[in-house]
Amino acid sequence: MNIIETQGLTKTFKSRVGKGKEAKVVEAVKGVDMQVRQGEIFGFLGPNGAGKSTTMRMLATLLTPTSGHAIVVGHDLAIAPEQVRERIGYVGQAGGTEESLTGMENLMLQAQLYRLSYADAKKRADLLIDKLELAQFATRLVKTYSGGQRRRLDLAMGMVHHPTLLFLDEPTTGLDPQSRARLWEEVRKLRDEGTTIFITTHYLDEADALADRLAIIDGGRIVSEGTPDALKRQIGGDVISLGFDAQNGARDRAGDLLRAQPFVREVRQAEHGISLIVEGGDSALPNVLRLLDGAGMPIQTVSMARPSLDDVFLRLTGHSLREAPEGA
Ligand SMILES: Nc1ncnc2c1ncn2[C@@H]1O[C@H](COP(=O)(O)OP(=O)(O)OP(=O)(O)O)[C@@H](O)[C@H]1O
Ligand SMILES: [Mg+2]
Numbered sequence: 300m301n302i303i304e305t306q307g308l309t310k311t312f313k314s315r316v317g318k319g320k321e322a323k324v325v326e327a328v329k330g331v332d333m334q335v336r337q338g339e340i341f342g343f344l345g346p347n348g349a350g351k352s353t354t355m356r357m358l359a360t361l362l363t364p365t366s367g368h369a370i371v372v373g374h375d376l377a378i379a380p381e382q383v384r385e386r387i388g389y390v391g392q393a394g395g396t397e398e399s400l401t402g403m404e405n406l407m408l409q410a411q412l413y414r415l416s417y418a419d420a421k422k423r424a425d426l427l428i429d430k431l432e433l434a435q436f437a438t439r440l441v442k443t444y445s446g447g448q449r450r451r452l453d454l455a456m457g458m459v460h461h462p463t464l465l466f467l468d469e470p471t472t473g474l475d476p477q478s479r480a481r482l483w484e485e486v487r488k489l490r491d492e493g494t495t496i497f498i499t500t501h502y503l504d505e506a507d508a509l510a511d512r513l514a515i516i517d518g519g520r521i522v523s524e525g526t527p528d529a530l531k532r533q534i535g536g537d538v539i540s541l542g543f544d545a546q547n548g549a550r551d552r553a554g555d556l557l558r559a560q561p562f563v564r565e566v567r568q569a570e571h572g573i574s575l576i577v578e579g580g581d582s583a584l585p586n587v588l589r590l591l592d593g594a595g596m597p598i599q600t601v602s603m604a605r606p607s608l609d610d611v612f613l614r615l616t617g618h619s620l621r622e623a624p625e626g627a
Contacts, residue, residue, distance in 0.1 A: 301370075302464055302495045303335035303358060308367035310353050327353040329519035330367065335497060335512075337463075340490050342510030343499040344608070346620055350519040351499040352392055352468055358497070359389040359466050372464055388462035392469050394453040398442040402433055402452045405441060406459060413460040427455040431485060447478025454485055458494075465489065467498045471505060483509050503608045503620060515612060522615040527608060534606035534614055536564055537580025539587060542572040542600035549596045556594055557587065567613070572599075576606070 310328040328350040335341040345351050356362040358371055360380040368375070374382040396405045403424060410420030428437045431451050436444060441452065450470055457465050467486070471479040486509060490496055500506055506513050507527045514524040523530055543549040554573050558566045562583050565576040577583035580603050591598055612620040 300337045301334045302337040302373075303333070303341075303369065303371050303497065305331055305333050305358070305369040306367055307332065308354065308357060308369055309365045310350075310357060310362065311365045327519055328357070331516070331519075331521055333514050333521055333524060335495065337495055338490065338493060339511040340486060340496045340498060340509055342506040342513035343497065343516060344501065344503070344506040344510075344513050344612075344620075345499075345516035346501055349501075349516045351501075351516060354516070355389075355466050355468055355497065355499055359387055360384050361389070385460075386463050388457035388460065388465040390453045390457040390465070390467050390470060392472070394449060395456055396441050396449065396452055399440060401440055402437040402444070402455075403428065405452065406437075406455060409456050409459045415460075423459060427458055431455045445478075446474050447481065450474060450478070450482055451485065454482070458489070462494065464495045464497065467496060469499050469501070471500070471502070479505070501620065503612075507608050515608075515615065517612075517616045523611065530608065530611045531606045534576065534610055536576050536578050536606070537583070538574055538576055538604050538606055538610055539580060539584060540569060540572065540574045540600075540602045540604070541587070541591075541598050544597065544599055552594070553591055553596050556590060556596075560586070560590070562586065565614075576610070 308328060308331040312325040312327055313322045314325070315322050331354055343351050343354070353362065357364050357376070358369060360376060360383050364376070368377070370376070371383045372386040376383060397408070400408070406424035406427060407420050410423050411417070415423060428434055431454060433448070433452060433455060436448055441449065444452065454467070454470065457467070471482050474482065486496055486498065498509065510527060512524070512526050513530070515522050541553065543553065550568070550572055554566050554568070557563050557573070557575055562578050563575050564578060567574050575587070584603055588598070588601070609620055
């Protein structure tokens with residue numbers, strides 16, 4: 300069953316730069332169609348400015364779409380936003396905790412906002428503190444928390460009212476690897492207990508490791524949707540990366556030579572060399588080495604790998620997720 304279904308979801312911002320000036324129009328989301336299934340971790344992957352937060356904020360009833368339709372937890376966003384709001388949790392990119400209160404006080408406040416009685420709020424807060432292992436610092440002011448502790452509290456805040464669907468906007472940005480891994484574990488646990496998670500990220504490894512399925516968004520448009528494996532399989536073949544001495548122009552000559560080979564499907568410039576997408580890497584690799592050696596082009600490094608989500612992104616958009624221009 301689909302817990303989210305959108306058709307042509309669009310958001311256009313108009314902002315006036317100054318008095319009397321022309322309004323500036325930003326098409327942040329340009330007709331998004333997607334389906335999120337109940338019980339999955341759905342990753343929403345894209346570079347800065349791709350439209351991830353804007354899409355998420357529309358689905359979470361915090362922004363009104365300019366056009367298009369969406370059904371979220373069984374209700375039409377435009378007709379029954381209240382019903383949607385009751386059944387979803389939302390943790391924004393900046394978090395939603397009050398710095399000058401303790402973690403416990405924040406949870407209590409949130410629970411009471413959702414109209415729980417004091418006693419029920421206390422019960423719920425205690426349970427979440429236990430579940431997300433916040434006990435060590437729950438009675439300290441939030442402003443003293445580490446980044447990872449803060450994000451775990453954010454997660455608890457989003458869970459206070461037992462949402463069936465939880466929206467997390469870049470929950471691990473800025474965290475060290477250990478805290479990220481920890482948060483991934485918490486997210487998986489929530490999924491295993493039946494909560495559907497919609498999570499935005501611009502980390503390829505995060506989308507790869509965490510998402511059951513994902514959509515890639517670039518410039519306000521979905522460019523692909525599927526499981527990480529299926530997306531990588533679309534590329535087919537293997538990726539061979541070759542490093543050359545930067546000085547002698549070998550990179551360009553090698554590129555030309557390899558491009559002409561029937562088993563080479565694609566040649567791209569990489570930082571210190573080139574990368575190739577080839578059919579059957581195991582047999583292609585010795586051929587590549589023999590060719591370059593025969594042409595007197597010394598290679599400094601060579602490696603082979605299965606396609607990554609970055610290769611998928613590059614193929615679909617023409618640019619690497621890492622180097623996608625800000626606001627493009
Ligand atoms: N309130 C607003 N007014 C005008 N433009 C906006 C507004 N909110 C977002 N935008 C623009 O819409 C585009 C998409 O923004 P959005 O925040 O959805 O991107 P994002 O994918 O979440 O990026 P990031 O990874 O940096 O969080 C950007 O160009 C942004 O500047
Ligand atoms: Mg964002």
